[in-house]
Amino acid sequence: MNRTSGGDGGASLAAGETPLGTSLVRALRLRCPRCGARGILESWFDLAAECPRCGLETDRGEEGHFLGAMLLSLVAVELLAAGLAALTIVLAWPAVPWTAITLGGVVLAVGMPVAIYPYSRLLWLGVDLHIRPEVD
Numbered sequence: 001m002n003r004t005s006g007g008d009g010g011a012s013l014a015a016g017e018t019p020l021g022t023s024l025v026r027a028l029r030l031r032c033p034r035c036g037a038r039g040i041l042e043s044w045f046d047l048a049a050e051c052p053r054c055g056l057e058t059d060r061g062e063e064g065h066f067l068g069a070m071l072l073s074l075v076a077v078e079l080l081a082a083g084l085a086a087l088t089i090v091l092a093w094p095a096v097p098w099t100a101i102t103l104g105g106v107v108l109a110v111g112m113p114v115a116i117y118p119y120s121r122l123l124w125l126g127v128d129l130h131i132r133p134e135v136d
């Protein structure tokens with residue numbers, strides 16, 4: 001594994017030495033949670049096998065590793081859908097647009113997981129990097 005100086009101003013850090021907040025901000029910028037380098041995404045739906053700069057392996061060697069990413073995505077979608085529905089009901093009361101709320105819920109349920117997919121994977125990778133700094 002090649003560990004060189006980090007991107008976006010980060011210093012040279014070994015696995016697990018990057019502060020969690022920094023890892024999460026890097027993940028939200030769609031960069032490597034450990035070093036901040038670009039290029040960890042091959043496409044919107046695929047992570048590279050490893051970071052092109054620091055060599056962080058995105059497959060953490062554990063089956064079901066990305067269940068955590070799926071959980072993050074699910075919670076984000078549920079909170080957003082419930083919050084928007086509640087806000088719409090409160091603002092529109094008593095003439096609540098139930099059909100629009102129902103259709104909007106369906107659109108959110110389908111579209112949001114796709115829209116936030118790489119974010120949830122990289123956020124989970126950043127969290128996992130702190131839980132398990134090194135994997136075999």
Ligand SMILES: [Zn+2]
Nearest residue numbers: 032035051054
């Ligand atoms: Zn990296």
